[in-house]
Amino acid sequence: MTLHANEIPVDETLVRSLLKAQRAEWADLPLSPAGAGTDNTMFRLGDDLLVRLPRTADTGHSVRKEQQWLPRLAPLLTHPIPEPVHAGTPTNAFPLAWSVYRWIDGAEAGPDTVRDWAAFGADLATVVREFHRIDLMGATRADGLSWYRGGSLGPCDPWVGRALDDCRTTMGSELDVDALEQLWQAALALPEPSGTHVWLHGDLKPTNLLVREGKLHAVIDFGGLSVGFPDAEHSTLWDLPPQARQAYWDNMNLDDMTWARARAWAIAVGVSGISYYWRTFPAFVTECRARLQAILTDAAAR
Known part of the structure; x- marks a missing residue:
């Protein structure tokens, strides 16, 4: 393929x-x-x-x-x-x-492998908190560890806007792209992230989380390893069921602005995935579409 x-x-x-x-x-x-x-x-x-x-x-x-x-x-x-x-x-x-x-034995996180999604979300929060607390060992974003997801949302607005337009064309009424754009724009209006840079995995989606005996066992695929602000690290939570997402929120004690920026990163990755892989990778498009629909459902419930 x-x-x-x-x-x-x-x-x-x-x-x-x-x-x-x-x-x-x-x-x-x-x-x-x-x-x-x-x-x-x-x-x-x-x-x-x-x-x-x-x-x-x-x-x-x-x-x-x-x-x-x-x-x-x-x-x-x-x-x-x-x-x-x-x-x-x-x-x-x-x-x-x-x-x-x-080789690391384990199965991808999913409904057939995870025993308790709330416990899984809490365990993932522990992993992320532990990872973010590791000393940078002198590493900076200038050392080949600068990925867009560790920076600010603003520079991404042009290509996210194009991807949103592409989604309107390809998805039509099947996805409320206008509502997604409103959430994106609201996050852009928030203050820039503050605090110190941390280590970032960059792509903690279910396919990169291995499960054994129903529990989180290992984290794989560090191709997005970078140093930066942690907001985007939380963006893959919309790939998980609501129970996992809520448990993660509670354990990380995230504030509303961080959550809104994380959601915006999830929108950026989702719409760009649909735009870029529409004709070449249908399974990934389905994954992105499910993520975006979860964002819309979650936003409507809050």
């Missing part, structure tokens, strides 16, 4: 060639697809490893970022995160950095 015009094709043959050239001891292990997101393609390698390859040069920098910082962050976190075990180097066949990680 090709999602981007500048995407580098990847298949099992390519992955085996990379392994033969750089980690020959793994080259004959069983290899099978293990999922694909908007930025990376994954293959399970044997029982204990995962190969992760960026789709485009634009997202390739995230690989080196993970290789540099995840080993330093992991000892400071209670829950498991990916452990890089090989830093793949570019080749003629695949001109980007790539990685091999330890």
